Amino acid sequence: MIVKYNLPKKIIFCKNCVMSNQRPGSISEFFHTKDRKNAKYLKINEQDGICDACKQNDIKNKINWKEREKKLVKLLDKHRKKNGEYDCLIPGSGGKDSAFQAHVLKYKYNMNPLIVTWPPILYTDYGLKNYNNWINIGGFDALVVRPNGRVMKELTKLSIINLFHPFQTFILGQKNIAPKIASKFGIKLVFYGENEAEYGNPIAENNSSLRKKSYFAVKNYNNIYLAGIKISELIKKYKFKYRDYKIFLPTSDKEINKNKIEIHYLGYYLKWIPQEAFYYAVKNTGFSPRPFRTQGTFSKYNSIDDKIDDLHYYTTFIKFGIGRATYDASQEIRNKHLTREEGKNLVKKYDGEFPDRYFSEIMKFLEIKEETFFKICDKFRSSHLWKRVKSTWRLRHTINKDGTDD
Numbered sequence: 515m516i517v518k519y520n521l522p523k524k525i526i527f528c529k530n531c532v533m534s535n536q537r538p539g540s541i542s543e544f545f546h547t548k549d550r551k552n553a554k555y556l557k558i559n560e561q562d563g564i565c566d567a568c569k570q571n572d573i574k575n576k577i578n579w580k581e582r583e584k585k586l587v588k589l590l591d592k593h594r595k596k597n598g599e600y601d602c603l604i605p606g607s608g609g610k611d612s613a614f615q616a617h618v619l620k621y622k623y624n625m626n627p628l629i630v631t632w633p634p635i636l637y638t639d640y641g642l643k644n645y646n647n648w649i650n651i652g653g654f655d656a657l658v659v660r661p662n663g664r665v666m667k668e669l670t671k672l673s674i675i676n677l678f679h680p681f682q683t684f685i686l687g688q689k690n691i692a693p694k695i696a697s698k699f700g701i702k703l704v705f706y707g708e709n710e711a712e713y714g715n716p717i718a719e720n721n722s723s724l725r726k727k728s729y730f731a732v733k734n735y736n737n738i739y740l741a742g743i744k745i746s747e748l749i750k751k752y753k754f755k756y757r758d759y760k761i762f763l764p765t766s767d768k769e770i771n772k773n774k775i776e777i778h779y780l781g782y783y784l785k786w787i788p789q790e791a792f793y794y795a796v797k798n799t800g801f802s803p804r805p806f807r808t809q810g811t812f813s814k815y816n817s818i819d820d821k822i823d824d825l826h827y828y829t830t831f832i833k834f835g836i837g838r839a840t841y842d843a844s845q846e847i848r849n850k851h852l853t854r855e856e857g858k859n860l861v862k863k864y865d866g867e868f869p870d871r872y873f874s875e876i877m878k879f880l881e882i883k884e885e886t887f888f889k890i891c892d893k894f895r896s897s898h899l900w901k902r903v904k905s906t907w908r909l910r911h912t913i914n915k916d917g918t919d920d
């Protein structure tokens with residue numbers, strides 16, 4: 515049996531939510547290679563069977579949020595500018611979380627934020643409308659940084675072929691652009707929303723408000739990968755030059771230190787509940803949910819800006835056995851908006867549903883034949899997760915215990 519991507523061989527499910535130990539932790543996209551060397555996965559405690567994301571949620575409920583807010587005000591006071599210049603930078607593409615963040619920072623804490631947007635690869639109509647409403651109804655100055663469309667397309671295509679990761683170019687841009695723009699504008703404070711630890715990165719990462727530098731800065735550019743290919747090789751084998759890829763690359767440690775840029779998670783300081791961020795964004799920045807259910811899950815308001823996002827979650831289902839309904843249900847269970855039983859039923863109903871709504875359009879845009887996509891797809895299945903039964907692929911283990919080996 516071949517276990518790909520350094521995944522834990524034995525599949526275990528959390529006893530509180532519906533997540534398994536196959537859930538990947540964040541990795542720096544610019545070191546992301548096909549074998550996912552050094553990749554980490556969600557830890558499930560051997561004694562009580564509870565995952566780190568659920569444990570983190572319990573910790574969150576015991577935090578003294580009043581104290582945290584005081585710390586936030588102190589941080590903001592340190593950076594606040596009274597001369598009309600921007601004093602903080604908020605990256606976002608118009609989702610509920612960035613809308614919430616920007617709005618509270620400006621209107622509750624009286625900061626002067628600049629918004630920076632790395633747009634989705636293929637904006638959905640309602641995603642673009644939410645973005646426009648955020649800026650126009652919410653009332654913000656905003657900067658949009660668009661990469662060269664031809665390079666974006668080529669890299670997205672290559673990241674599907676090499677990593678089965680259609681969302682890489684978007685993630686790269688979204689994570690890298692803010693520190694770089696902060697440097698250019700002399701802004702020393704950048705806010706991201708939630709810490710990835712809330713969803714299963716090592717808990718220790720959540721003990722700090724600061725974002726780990728390895729997510730957005732490097733010491734040396736020689737070892738960087740884009741679409742799973744070393745940058746030097748990309749330049750040699752493909753038609754673009756270093757300058758064309760530069761916008762996708764992270765900033766340097768040197769630049770961050772020189773400009774004294776601090777990158778914080780607002781979620782460290784303010785209690786963050788996705789459903790509440792949603793209601794807040796509806797009320798204050800004209801946010802609306804998707805007019806229909808998102809394929810692969812039951813929700814309508816999480817990550818809806820990019821047509822490619824639905825496909826992204828389909829690829830996590832193939833690579834890790836974890837679809838979007840598992841992600842969404844686990845989060846809602848932790849926030850007590852769903853019971854575990856309800857979550858299990860939703861996973862059974864929707865997880866791994868093929869996102870055909872935008873599929874043809876995406877393949878046409880990327881110039882990939884649909885049958886080629888499915889061929890690639892099967893190459894990324896790890897045999898400890900999947901079993902071929904007649905002409906279909908089935909999971910060996912599921913939360914509902916209806917896998918082939920359960």
Ligand SMILES: [Zn+2]
Nearest residue numbers: 528531565568
């Ligand atoms: Zn859990």
